[in-house]
Amino acid sequence: xxxxxxxxxxxxxxxxxxxxxxxxxxxxxxxxxxxxxxxxxxxxxxxxxxxxxxxxxxxxxxxxxxxxxxxxxxxxxxxxxxxx
Numbered sequence: 317x318x319x320x321x322x323x324x325x326x327x328x329x330x331x332x333x334x335x336x337x338x339x340x341x342x343x344x345x346x347x348x349x350x351x352x353x354x355x356x357x358x359x360x361x362x363x364x365x366x367x368x369x370x371x372x373x374x375x376x377x378x379x380x381x382x383x384x385x386x387x388x389x390x391x392x393x394x395x396x397x398x399x400x
Contacts, residue, residue, distance in 0.1 A: 339361060
């Protein structure tokens with residue numbers, strides 16, 4: 317099972333945002349023999365590498381903007397230049 321989960325993680329990480337959007341959600345379910353409905357034990361979100369990179373850049377840019385905006389009122393162009 318660990319090998320299969322590892323492979324799923326690698327496949328999702330390599331996929332493109334255009335194809336798989338943000339990623340996938342895995343649900344770990346315990347099935348009952350008497351009842352076909354299972355009980356969700358846990359879930360895991362697998363994000364694509366592109367999504368994680370874009371999100372990190374967006375958060376960094378937001379932090380640069382809010383920190384610089386309140387501190388010394390620099391123009392946005394300078395903030396973007398410093399971010400790059």
